[in-house]
Amino acid sequence: MIITVTMNPAIDKTVEVDHFCPGKLNRIGYPVTDAGGKGINVSKALKKLGETSIATGFLGKAGSDIILDVLSAEQIQTDFISCEGITRTNFKLMELDGTLTELNEPGMTVAREKVEELLEKIEQYATKDVWFVLSGSIPEGVDVDIYARIITKVHQKGAKVFVDADGRALIEAIKAVPDMIKPNEAELAEYFGIRRELSQEEILQLTKRLSDIGIETVVVSQGSRGAVFADAGEEKLVYQNALAVEVHSTVGAGDAMAAALVYAKEKKLPMQKMVQLAMAVSAGAVVTAGTNPPDRETIEAILQKFYG
Ligand SMILES: Nc1ncnc2c1ncn2[C@@H]1O[C@H](COP(=O)(O)OP(=O)(O)OP(=O)(O)O)[C@@H](O)[C@H]1O
Ligand SMILES: [Mg+2]
Numbered sequence: 448m449i450i451t452v453t454m455n456p457a458i459d460k461t462v463e464v465d466h467f468c469p470g471k472l473n474r475i476g477y478p479v480t481d482a483g484g485k486g487i488n489v490s491k492a493l494k495k496l497g498e499t500s501i502a503t504g505f506l507g508k509a510g511s512d513i514i515l516d517v518l519s520a521e522q523i524q525t526d527f528i529s530c531e532g533i534t535r536t537n538f539k540l541m542e543l544d545g546t547l548t549e550l551n552e553p554g555m556t557v558a559r560e561k562v563e564e565l566l567e568k569i570e571q572y573a574t575k576d577v578w579f580v581l582s583g584s585i586p587e588g589v590d591v592d593i594y595a596r597i598i599t600k601v602h603q604k605g606a607k608v609f610v611d612a613d614g615r616a617l618i619e620a621i622k623a624v625p626d627m628i629k630p631n632e633a634e635l636a637e638y639f640g641i642r643r644e645l646s647q648e649e650i651l652q653l654t655k656r657l658s659d660i661g662i663e664t665v666v667v668s669q670g671s672r673g674a675v676f677a678d679a680g681e682e683k684l685v686y687q688n689a690l691a692v693e694v695h696s697t698v699g700a701g702d703a704m705a706a707a708l709v710y711a712k713e714k715k716l717p718m719q720k721m722v723q724l725a726m727a728v729s730a731g732a733v734v735t736a737g738t739n740p741p742d743r744e745t746i747e748a749i750l751q752k753f754y755g
Contacts, residue, residue, distance in 0.1 A: 448499075448500075448501070448572075448576070448577050448578070448713075449493060449498065449499075449500040449501075449577075449578045449579075449580065449709055449710075449713055450500065450501050450502075450503060450569070450572050450577060450578070450579050450580070451486035451487065451489045451490045451493075451500055451501070451502050451503070451504075451579075451580040451582065452486050452503055452504050452565075452569065452579060452580065452581050452582070452597070453484035453485060453486030453487050453502065453503075453504035453505075453582065453583055454486075454504050454505055454557075454565075454583065454584070454585050454586055454589060454593070455484060455504075455505070455535070455554045455583055455584045455585065455586045456482065456483065456484035456486075456487055456504060456505070456506060456514055456527075456534060456535075457483040457484050457534070457535045457536060457537040457551070457552070457554070458480060458481075458482065458483065458510055458513050458514060458534055458535070458536045458537070459480070459481040459482070459483035459536075459537050459539060459738065460478040460479070460480055460481075460536055460537070460538050460539065461478060461479045461481070461538075461539040461540075461541060461737070461738075462475040462476060462477075462478045462479075462538065462539070462540055462541070463475065463476045463540075463541045463542075463543075464476075464540060464541070464542055464543075465542070465543050466542055466543065466544075467540055467542050467546070467548060475540075480513060480517075481517060481738065482513070482514040482517035482518055483537060483738070484504070484583055485582035485583030485611060485702055485705075486502060486504060486580055486581070486582040486583060487502055487504075487514070487518070488582075488699060488702035488703075488706075488738075488740070489580050489582055489611075489702050489705050489706045489709070490502040490518070490523050491521060491523065491739075491740050492699075492702060492703045492705075492706030492707075492728065492732075492740035492741075493706045493709075493710060494521055494522065494523055494740075495740050495741060495742050495743055495746075496706065496707070496710050496728070496743070496746070497743065498710050498713070499523075499524065500523065500524070500580075501524045501525070501526055501572070502518060502523055502524070502525045502526070502527070503525070503526045503527055503528070503565070503568060503569070503572075504527055504528070504565070505527065505528050505530050505555075505557050505561060505565065505586065506527040506528070506529055506530065506534050507530055507531070507532040507533045507534040507535070507554075507555040508529055508530065508531060508532065508533075509532065509533040509534065510533055510534035510535075510536070511527070511529060511534050513534070514527075514534060515527075526568065528561050528564050528565050528568065530555060530557055530558065530561050531555070531558065532555030532556065533555055534554075534555070535551070535552035535553065535554040535555070536552055537549065537550070537551045537552065538550040538551075539738075547698075553587070554586045554587070555586065555587070556586065556587040556588040557586050557587065557588035557589050558588060559588070561588075562588070562589050562590075562593065566596065566597065566600065569597055569600065569601065570600055570601065570604070572606075573600065573601035573603075573604035573605075573606040574604055574605065574606060575604070575605035575606065576605075576606075576713075577601075577606040577607070578606070578607045578608070578609060578626075578709050578712060578713045579597065579601055579606060579607070579608045579609065580609050580611070580705065580709055581594045581597060581598075581608060581609070581610045581611070581612065581620070581625075582609075582610075582611040582612070582702070582705065583611070583612065584612075584616070585612075585616050591615045591616055591619055592619040592622075593616075594610055594612060594616055594619060594620035594623070594625075595619045595620050595622055595623035596623075598610075598620060598623035598624070598625050599623050602623075607626040607627070607712070608625045608626050608627075609625065609626065609627040609628070609629075609705065609708065609709045609712070610625040610627070610628050611628070611629050611630075611701070611702075611705050613630070613633075613634045613637065614637065617630065617634060617637075617638055618638060621638070621657070621660065621662070624660060624661050624662060625662060626662065626663045626664065626712075627662065627663060627664040627665075627666070627708060627709070627712060628657065628662055628664075628665055628666070629666040629667070629668055629701070629704060629705055629708060630667055630668075631667070631668045631669070631670065631701060632644075632645060632650065632667065632668075632669050632670070635650065635653055635654075635657075635667050638657075639653055639656075647686075650667055650669070650675055651675060651684055651686070653667075654667050654675045654677050654684060655677060655684060657677070658677035658679070663678070663679045664676070664677070664678050664679070664708070664712065664721075665677040666704070666708060666725065668700075668701060668704055668729070669689075670689070670697070670700075671689050671694075671697075672688075672689060673686065673687045673688045673689040673726075674686075674687055674689075674704070674725065674726065674729075675687075676718070676721075676722050676725075678718045678721075680718060681718050685718070685722055687722060687726050689726070689730065690726055690727065690730040690749060690753050692730045692731075692733055692734050692749065693734055694733050694734075695733065695734055695735060695736045696732075696733070696735065696736055696737055696738070697732075697733050698732075698737070698738050699732045699738050699739070699740060700729045700732045700733050701729070702732075702740070703728045703729050703731065703732035703740050703741060704725050704728060704729035704732075706728065706740070707721075707724045707725040707727070707728035707729065708721065708725050710724065711724050711725070723750065723753075723754045724746075724750070726753070727746055727749040727750045727753065727754070728740075728741060728746055730749050730753075731745045731746045731749055734749070
């Protein structure tokens with residue numbers, strides 16, 4: 448079973464304008480409303496892969512119905528902790544020429560007792576063969592070492608953890624040695640305190656260093672340059688070029704890749720299959736317009752085309 452944890456979900460509102468004029472009145476079309484937040488995106492991508500998951504985390508009482516309705520319509524099971532406050536809204540402004548302007552609210556402050564409630568809930572789900580996905584930013588009121596606390600707690604029950612985070616949250620999480628991580632190049636550099644672009648050689652070396660900490664699977668995603676995979680069961684690192692697909696929207700490629708990785712792990716697929724699926728699902732997200740994850744047919748077609 449896979450449980451995705453989203454601590455800071457958002458109502459995503461996408462509006463279209465021909466041309467956005469700052470400082471002027473902009474008339475917009477009807478907004479398209481969707482449920483967002485990185486763990487929720489992983490649950491959606493898993494659903495397209497035919498895999499069920501339970502989405503948990505925090506939801507502000509005001510606006511929670513919007514998120515829950517979307518997820519229920521997509522037949523994704525939910526088990527969120529309801530908090531005082533408003534579920535944040537993230538606005539995406541799409542212009543005709545493809546320019547995307549994003550306005551993200553900070554989100555509510557979570558009360559201490561709600562954090563403990565979530566930890567208890569997570570612990571109840573934690574059994575052997577369960578994979579937790581801890582993905583995205585940590586809201587106000589929640590300590591930055593929350594991912595580390597979850598990792599330590601669920602490891603005691605034999606469950607596994609995948610972390611997709613950045614900054615301090617990632618630094619703290621790595622101290623507790625999760626089972627799988629997928630930083631992108633920038634997150635990798637930031638983790639090691641490097642403030643410039645990394646060479647390919649450095650990316651390979653730093654991937655190895657993370658793997659040597661004891662993290663079973665380390666994947667460093669490099670956008671259109673592909674990805675590096677390190678798996679404890681394999682001696683060598685695997686580098687894959689990005690699949691040459693038609694690019695429509697790279698939004699959500701990382702979350703789609705995360706879903707493929709945890710899917711492969713939960714199904715105990717061999718490394719080669721995991722690599723292929725991760726590359727195909729993330730390429731599928733790039734082919735698919737907007738923030739939507741790729742559907743099964745798109746993924747199958749890409750797998751067939753590139754891996755036969
Ligand atoms: N232009 C592209 N063409 C083909 N594949 C791509 C392209 N961009 C991204 N991908 C695929 O998606 C994967 C993840 O992309 P990326 O490294 O940008 O993730 P990310 O930075 O975590 O994204 P996110 O912003 O969603 O968190 C890449 O490793 C690659 O397989
Ligand atoms: Mg990412």
